[in-house]
Amino acid sequence: MGAEAVDIRRERLEEFEAAARRPLETRMRYAFIRTDKPVMDDAPYRSLDTMEDDRRWCEKSRPDRLGYCRATVPAIVAAEVPAQRLRHEPDPN
Numbered sequence: 001m002g003a004e005a006v007d008i009r010r011e012r013l014e015e016f017e018a019a020a021r022r023p024l025e026t027r028m029r030y031a032f033i034r035t036d037k038p039v040m041d042d043a044p045y046r047s048l049d050t051m052e053d054d055r056r057w058c059e060k061s062r063p064d065r066l067g068y069c070r071a072t073v074p075a076i077v078a079a080e081v082p083a084q085r086l087r088h089e090p091d092p093n
Contacts, residue, residue, distance in 0.1 A: 037066060 019027060048054045058068040 046057070048057060055070065059070065062068045
């Protein structure tokens with residue numbers, strides 16, 4: 001292991017030990033980062049009739065960057081992978 005890697009590991013260990021010496025209340029305060037989540041934070045809960053209704057609501061209401069959208073397979077990958085594997089169907093052979 002190189003000297004630079006040893007220095008980085010030592011620095012991280014010192015930071016960890018310093019954090020461990022802080023009171024629990026302080027550690028908890030710094031452990032969580034408040035992030036504004038548009039639409040999700042607007043109401044305490046929501047209730048929809050079906051999973052499909054929930055999916056449509058997510059696609060319409062939530063920004064894609066939050067990750068609540070349907071998974072898609074890029075066309076280049078879809079062209080290379082047999083259709084049954086994309087649909088999780090058993091291989092007929």
